Amino acid sequence: MSMRTDYCGELRKENIGQSVEICGWTNRRRDHGGVIFLDMRDKRGIVQVVINPDNNDFALAETIRNEFVLKITGEVIARADNLINPKLDTGEIEIVANKIEILNTSKPVPFQIDAVDTSEEVRLKYRYLDLRTNVMQQRMRLRSKVTHFMREFMDNNDFLDIETPFLTKATPEGARDYLVPSRTYPGEFFALPQSPQLFKQLLMMSGFERYYQIVKCFRDEDLRADRQPEFTQLDVETSFMSEGEIMSMMEEMTRGLFKEVIEVDLGDKFPTITYNDAMSTYGVDRPDMRIPMKLVCVNEIMKGVDFNVFSGPASADDSRVAALKIPGGASISRKDIDKYTKYVSIYGAKGLAYIKLNEEGPASPILKFLGDDVTNQIIEMTDAKTGDIIFFGADKIKIVNEALGNLREQIAKDLDLYTCKWAPIWVIDFPMFDQNEDGSLSAIHHPFTAPSVDAKTLEATAATALSRAYDLVINGSEVGGGSIRIHQVEMQQTVLKLLGISDEEAKDKFGFLLDALEYGCPPHGGMAFGLDRLVMIMTGSDSIRDVIAFPKTQTAACLLTSAPAAVPNKVLRELSVKVSLPEKDS
Structure with a gap:
């Protein structure tokens, strides 16, 4: 009662x-x-x-x-x-x-419930009190509604909820694994899964055809506002569907989720953009389409200027010069320009050149190097008007893209330059591989992503081949990503070989997968949604820590329980583990 x-x-x-x-x-x-x-x-x-x-x-x-x-x-x-x-x-x-x-009764609380000025450190230390606040109660309720909708959608579309192991084998997926020592196998370790990737592929080989799971994943990596060492995702895999069909179904779920939970209409059809167009035009592979500003390539007109800072990158194959017009940006102060210059240095930019379009005409320290003709061409190409400012990036392509792409987002936030509240977009046609400085290749997504070409063509064009991967981006955040997977053993062996993984190493790490691929594996693909990030966006929070009941700090610590913590030597001996701490600087 x-x-x-x-x-x-x-x-x-x-x-x-x-x-x-x-x-x-x-x-x-x-x-x-x-x-x-x-x-x-x-x-x-x-x-x-x-x-x-x-x-x-x-x-x-x-x-x-x-x-x-x-x-x-x-x-x-x-x-x-x-x-x-x-x-x-x-x-x-x-x-x-x-x-x-x-x-x-209650002891005097360390902060007033619903006080807005409580530090995050105090909130996390007394998380059980912080969770009493109205804002955290609302966020947790919304999160519950999100997972309920996802489960209902998956169930209604004939997906089966199947759990996969947490204690598994270390596999390369782009981040460090959390390792768990085995007491019964001294000197050997389990790994906590970075994702259920291989197990869900094995479920496709087992004939279930449609699988989903709302699952914890673990990555031992450097943290940011939207990263945690343990995070939750909606994991989906399906057989006998093309990437277009999978994207359409996941789009239907996302559209219904936003409508049902927060009464937001995301529109009838999400637009798509290729990876190359996203990088060239917006500088990032997760473009925020609420922001109207675009990067404009000005390589051709900069090749002949008497200013090596521009002409050098403009003439080099691995570099670019790009312009970014900020509407109304002429009002940005010198102090703020210095702040933005420091900001882009985070991404390797050596400076931030600009042209202000004042009432009396263009103004900039670089005008004397460009000349009137080039300046006028730049103004025309960027469609700049009086009252605008044009920022420039000139360096290696990666540096320019990251610097101007992130600057675009920061200035849009500072000046509130958004044209709408919600803007979803699919990013497609990702490269299959990244080429490292030493010429070796690494997988853009993971080594089980299918390429868009056959094995022979892939070997001949590895550096430029495209994958059958797709990401869903909302308001500049990647909320989900997936791909068609490799379902033939020859193709999987080819990809592993291109990644520099020897036959012996492949057998050791992926032998069970390679074996399974030889027993009638169906064509299959899937997607994973970052639940924490999705809820963060839907609640308008600044960090995924604000939508997780008991999160870790940015240094992967739990202030509530004081974890991680040392364990007694007796326990370590049982696990055959010996701790050797690095020497402290004297």
Whole structure:
């Protein structure tokens, strides 16, 4: 039998005259002229409780402090017109307490619940208190609605929810593995999965045809606001479907998810852009299409200028000179230009040249090197108008793209240059490989992604071959990515060989996969959605830590439990593990 008859946040004027029992926390306690007011909070909201001096429990009420857990029995009454609180859903009523029961007391809390100025360090240390705040309660509820919708969509489309192992074998997927020592096999280790990639492919080989899982994954890598050492994804794999069919289905799910959970219409059909066009035009492979600014290649007109900072990169095959026009940017101060110059240096840029288009004409320290003709051509090519500013990047292609691509996003945020609130886009035609400085190749996605050519052509054109991969980007964040997988052993062996993985190493790391590919593997593909990042975007949060119940810090530590932590030597000996710490600098 429930201890309550009603939730605090659900009481309305329709309940006036009713006797109710509520349970929850004391959000605030106030004394006014001998009358005590309590703001009582539960998972549905807040209601005001009035305790009059003639109440038998008045002396008990005087001992109540914030975050005490209470049960209140009382009558719902209407507030006086001049005391109605329009900020509360329960603002038209209050409860006159008849009986008060303290279910538990609380020490003075380290921060006021719902205080906006609490540091993240304190919030994470006392996460159980932070999770009581209205904003965190709402975020966790929305996250639950997201996973519920995903499961329902997958179930309705004949996908089977199948769990895959957490203790598995280390495989190269682009980040370091978290290793787990084996007590029963001394000196050997399990690895926590970076993704269920190989297992879900094996499930396709097992004939299930449609699999999904909302699953934890683990990566031991340097962290950012949108990265965690453990994260959650919706993992999907299906047989006998093309990339177009998979993308269409996942788009349908995404569109329905946004409509159902946050009442946002993402449109009828998501646009697509090739990887090369995204990099050339926006500098990144996850373009934020809310931002109208584009990178304009000015190589040809810069080749002949008497300014090696521009003419050098403009003439080199591995470099580029690009211009980025900022509408209304002529108002950007010298101080802010210096700030942006420092910002692009993070990405390797050596400087940030610019031209301001003032009322009296173009102004810039570089005009004397460009001349009037080139300056006018640049203004025409970028369609710049009076009041705009044009920034330039001139360096290796990778540096220019990263510097101007990220600068574009930062300035759009600073100046609020967005043209819409939501902008999804598919990025397709990714290269199969990245070429390293030493000439070796590494997989752009993972080594099980199918190329768009046959094995023989792939060997001959490895550096330029395209993959059958696709990413879904919303508002400049990659929320999901996938590909058609390799389903023939010869192609898989070719890809591993191109990645510099010997036959012996391939057999050691992927022998079970290579064997399985020889037993009638169907064509298959799939996708994974980053659940944390998706919820972050849907709630308008700045970090995925804000949408995870118990996240790690940016240094992969848990302030709540003080993990990671040392373990007794006895435990290490049982695991055949010896710790050798690096020497500290004297």
